Amino acid sequence: MSTNVEGWKDEVYGEEIREHLFEFAEEGWESIPDDEHDAWFERFKWWGLYHQRNGQESYFMMRIGTPNGVLEPGQLEVVADIADEYARGPADNPEFGGAYCDWTTRQSIQLHWIRIEDVPEIFDKLEANGLSTMQACGDSWRNIVGCPVAGKDKHEHVDAWPVAEQLHEEFKGNDAYENLPRKWKVSVTGCDEGCGQGDINDLAFEPARKEIDGEETMGFNVRVGGGLSRKEPRFARDIDVFCTPEDAPKVSAGMSALFRDHGDRDDRFNARIKFLVDEWGTEKIRNTLQEEYVEYELPSAGDDLREQYTYNAGRQDEHGDHIGVHEQPDGNYYVGLNVMVGRMGVDDVRELASLADEYGSGEVRLTQRQNVIVTDVPEGSLDAFLDEPLLEDYSPDPHPFMRGSIACTGTEFCSLSIVETKNRQVRYARWLKENVELPAGIQDFHIHLSGCTASCAQPQIADISLRGMKTRKDGEPVEAFDIGLGGGLGEDPHFADWIAMRVAADEVPGYIRNVLAAYEDESGEESFREFIAARDEEELEALAEPEETDYADPYMHNTKMTWYPYADEDEMDDRPTPARADGTPITADD
Amino acid sequence: MSIDVHQLDAGAWISVNDSREVSVSNLWRLARQEFCGCEMADFLAEGFVEVGVDTRAIEARIAGQCIACGASGVTDWLAVGRVLDGEFRPVVPESVHIPCRRSRLARPASLE
Numbered sequence: 001m002s003t004n005v006e007g008w009k010d011e012v013y014g015e016e017i018r019e020h021l022f023e024f025a026e027e028g029w030e031s032i033p034d035d036e037h038d039a040w041f042e043r044f045k046w047w048g049l050y051h052q053r054n055g056q057e058s059y060f061m062m063r064i065g066t067p068n069g070v071l072e073p074g075q076l077e078v079v080a081d082i083a084d085e086y087a088r089g090p091a092d093n094p095e096f097g098g099a100y101c102d103w104t105t106r107q108s109i110q111l112h113w114i115r116i117e118d119v120p121e122i123f124d125k126l127e128a129n130g131l132s133t134m135q136a137c138g139d140s141w142r143n144i145v146g147c148p149v150a151g152k153d154k155h156e157h158v159d160a161w162p163v164a165e166q167l168h169e170e171f172k173g174n175d176a177y178e179n180l181p182r183k184w185k186v187s188v189t190g191c192d193e194g195c196g197q198g199d200i201n202d203l204a205f206e207p208a209r210k211e212i213d214g215e216e217t218m219g220f221n222v223r224v225g226g227g228l229s230r231k232e233p234r235f236a237r238d239i240d241v242f243c244t245p246e247d248a249p250k251v252s253a254g255m256s257a258l259f260r261d262h263g264d265r266d267d268r269f270n271a272r273i274k275f276l277v278d279e280w281g282t283e284k285i286r287n288t289l290q291e292e293y294v295e296y297e298l299p300s301a302g303d304d305l306r307e308q309y310t311y312n313a314g315r316q317d318e319h320g321d322h323i324g325v326h327e328q329p330d331g332n333y334y335v336g337l338n339v340m341v342g343r344m345g346v347d348d349v350r351e352l353a354s355l356a357d358e359y360g361s362g363e364v365r366l367t368q369r370q371n372v373i374v375t376d377v378p379e380g381s382l383d384a385f386l387d388e389p390l391l392e393d394y395s396p397d398p399h400p401f402m403r404g405s406i407a408c409t410g411t412e413f414c415s416l417s418i419v420e421t422k423n424r425q426v427r428y429a430r431w432l433k434e435n436v437e438l439p440a441g442i443q444d445f446h447i448h449l450s451g452c453t454a455s456c457a458q459p460q461i462a463d464i465s466l467r468g469m470k471t472r473k474d475g476e477p478v479e480a481f482d483i484g485l486g487g488g489l490g491e492d493p494h495f496a497d498w499i500a501m502r503v504a505a506d507e508v509p510g511y512i513r514n515v516l517a518a519y520e521d522e523s524g525e526e527s528f529r530e531f532i533a534a535r536d537e538e539e540l541e542a543l544a545e546p547e548e549t550d551y552a553d554p555y556m557h558n559t560k561m562t563w564y565p566y567a568d569e570d571e572m573d574d575r576p577t578p579a580r581a582d583g584t585p586i587t588a589d590d
Numbered sequence: 591m592s593i594d595v596h597q598l599d600a601g602a603w604i605s606v607n608d609s610r611e612v613s614v615s616n617l618w619r620l621a622r623q624e625f626c627g628c629e630m631a632d633f634l635a636e637g638f639v640e641v642g643v644d645t646r647a648i649e650a651r652i653a654g655q656c657i658a659c660g661a662s663g664v665t666d667w668l669a670v671g672r673v674l675d676g677e678f679r680p681v682v683p684e685s686v687h688i689p690c691r692r693s694r695l696a697r698p699a700s701l702e
Contacts, residue, residue, distance in 0.1 A: 004596050037608040054610045415602035418615045470634045477617050560615040
């Protein structure tokens with residue numbers, strides 16, 4: 001039996017949702033029939049709108065899909081203006097203020113506290129500047145990710161940017177692929193650093209070379225069925241297919257049609273293609289793709305470049321994360337700036353846009369590590385750019401604890417999260433920087449903090465993986481984390497081993513300090529990842545203990561039970577929601 | 591009277607008659623349960639896997655973890671609340687609950 005979501009999708013889905021959305025916007029929040037909330041909120045996701053969590057009714061998260069994280073000149077300023085004008089809620093965030101932009105782990109942008117009445121105006125402004133929220137959420141082609149400096153990277157063997165652009169053009173708003181059984185995440189990468197993170201995508205194009213008709217051809221090997229969610233992580237699997245950049249749209253169309261037709265629409269928890277790959281195996285996937293969905297003979301896989309991957313590969317000789325100053329093939333430079341937990345206040349976003357315009361081409365790019373890159377800076381302008389005050393807060397040479405931090409949205413806005421995330425991760429990173437000396441030789445140390453098993457912060461592929469949990473302390477329930485060690489990507493990707501479970505949130509920094517001390521004491525020449533991999537579960541459990549320190553955590557209580565964790569009056573009964581367009585709360589008497 | 595029940599947003603919450611009523615992240619005390627070896631499981635709800643209606647009782651199978659022993663998995667059916675006079679009355683998660691195997695088929699979501 002199909003799920004209720006499939007039933008709602010059968011009635012209205014895809015582009016046609018827009019006209020309904022605009023009607024509701026015109027008439028106001030209260031015009032959405034009470035008994036149709038679930039159906040419409042599910043559908044609105046297709047247009048990038050996600051109803052915020054319980055206690056924040058009538059406010060939406062809006063996601064803007066920027067393919068490959070590329071913001072063309074002028075676009076970032078538009079985003080800042082929209083965030084400033086429309087993304088303000090009834091309470092401020094103590095770290096980030098009243099309006100801010102989030103850069104996501106899929107190179108997209110998220111704004112919060114959006115009111116449905118403002119959506120048509122926001123869409124007008126976005127679309128007039130080549131931006132869109134289409135298919136940013138929902139069951140269809142999501143934002144395409146890849147190496148964030150595609151087309152401007154000396155490590156690149158195939159220019160993947162035109163391929164990503166073409167896939168974006170072809171599969172956004174394409175009614176043949178607008179209603180899939182579940183989300184469809186695609187990565188296209190042409191560089192040899194592995195920063196496209198193809199391994200954790202539904203469909204991945206990774207650089208490869210193959211001799212075709214006697215000529216060496218650069219293109220992609222195809223992998224299928226990666227993903228991290230729901231305690232069922234999978235790396236994408238090699239289906240033994242090589243394709244040229246020209247054929248990437250054909251393989252993409254074939255694979256997403258195969259998923260559309262054969263994915264499980266009866267059980268959303270079993271719907272992602274990773275489960276179909278489990279069930280069928282790669283040979284059947286390949287054969288079905290060849291026989292039913294592609295009209296040319298698929299070449300077998302070529303030679304990949306995975307042994308050269310440096311990004312998140314557990315190595316300390318190269319970062320591979322595009323932070324810092326790097327020369328482009330055209331002689332200009334790109335400068336990657338660290339953004340703690342991917343969130344910037346709007347004034348900083350506007351300043352960044354202005355600096356990109358002044359020193360570079362105006363283009364800004366977003367990375368899967370929630371950071372930003374200013375491209376096309378001439379050599380002669382570099383020093384002046386690096387002296388700009390904004391770069392004191394968004395450093396091109398950050399401390400490893402700052403550089404390595406990623407956090408998802410958390411209980412601030414998200415329905416699924418168990419714990420507060422972004423503000424806590426900021427506090428963790430600051431405490432670690434002040435109190436923990438990294439063992440000699442460690443330049444990269446990734447700590448990924450995810451509020452729940454959905455794994456939006458990609459915890460399983462970090463040196464330290466933090467996944468939201470609860471425990472009891474002195475009998476009282478407090479926010480906590482399961483802690484994993486030794487995850488990462490690279491030639492031989494590895495998911496973290498879950499070692500310390502249900503650690504109270506205020507004991508996590510002490511645990512990390514103790515793990516690093518044990519590593520320093522016991523390791524020889526091993527990298528941290530090798531050190532973890534060389535020990536069995538029992539040894540790892542004995543490695544370190546959680547410990548209270550002078551780190552103070554203001555979010556130990558059940559933040560999910562508040563209407564907003566940082567409000568002065570945070571009880572659910574104090575919520576000023578739902579609200580009308582002007583922010584006045586709608587009471588039960590209205 | 592119809593009762594419309596859904597689990598939504600990847601199992602983040604249970605909607606009863608289009609109102610978000612039961613959320614993940616609560617701790618539930620489970621007795622006489624087969625989920626883990628604890629006499630009383632201290633169970634963190636991480637996701638609602640299935641929802642159904644039995645007369646006026648809203649029931650769910652919940653994915654999560656016992657924070658006392660660490661066992662994780664999916665519970666048997668648990669009553670999460672009742673609909674009385676058209677209004678949802680939730681149970682108190684931290685009081686004691688007894689999961690049950692169904693002796694007859696659950697009525698899944700969206701029922702008349």
